[in-house]
Amino acid sequence: MKTATLIDLLARGAGPAPRAVAARRLLPAALAGVLASAALALAVLGPVPAAMFATPAPWLKLLYTGALAVAAGWLAARLARPVPRLQRPRAAVLAVLGAMALLGGLALLATAPGERLVALMGHSALACPWNVAALSLPALAAALWALRGLAPTRPRAAGFAAGLLAGALGALGYALSCVESSPAFVAVWYTLGMLLAALLGAALGPRVLRW
Secondary structure (H helix, E strand, O other), rough: HHHHHHHHHHOOOOOOOOOOHHHHHHHHHHHHHHHHHHHHHHHHOOOOHHHHHHHHHHHHHHOOOOHHHHHHHHHHHHOOOOOOOHHHHHHHHHHHHHHHHHHHHHHHHHHOHEEEEEEHHHHOOOHHHHHHHHHHHHHHHHHHHHHOOOOOOOEEEEEEEHHHHHHHHHHHHHHHOOOOEEEEHHHHHHHHHHHHHHHHHHHHHHOOOOO
């Protein structure tokens, strides 16, 4: 068989390549992860008092973690490709983190000096990052599974992005149970918990995502 004939046979009826493959794998994984994280948080830690939703505190947490999940999901989807373009999703992640850090810093400066340590530490600073990291585990497993079926060529970076996505989803679930109200608390301890999940994803990436 001639080469041209073989190429023609292979290409016949192939059609266009499917679009948004990464998003179609990551979105169901993210949805399953956040539902599992929220269910665990509510079952184990209990919900916040309903009256808190009349204040900005829980909405700020949900906005921060939701925005970071979108940005990290964008980054993970790009890293699922063999030759990723990372400038815009990386900038989006840094913008969300920077905005929360700025808001937390301004809120802390607006707090009376004698009350700043209380605002920063709350009553659950030592538990918060670990709770966020623990609640991110279902989403991390789902995100790594989704990336494994794609074509990441930078497994450590892809694992980091998957972990950051999972951490944001775990923190979103945790926000439904967390009664802390200080933006400075959220900026420090929520972020630390999400970074713990990202570091775990980076450690697992070379093993789980290797071709």
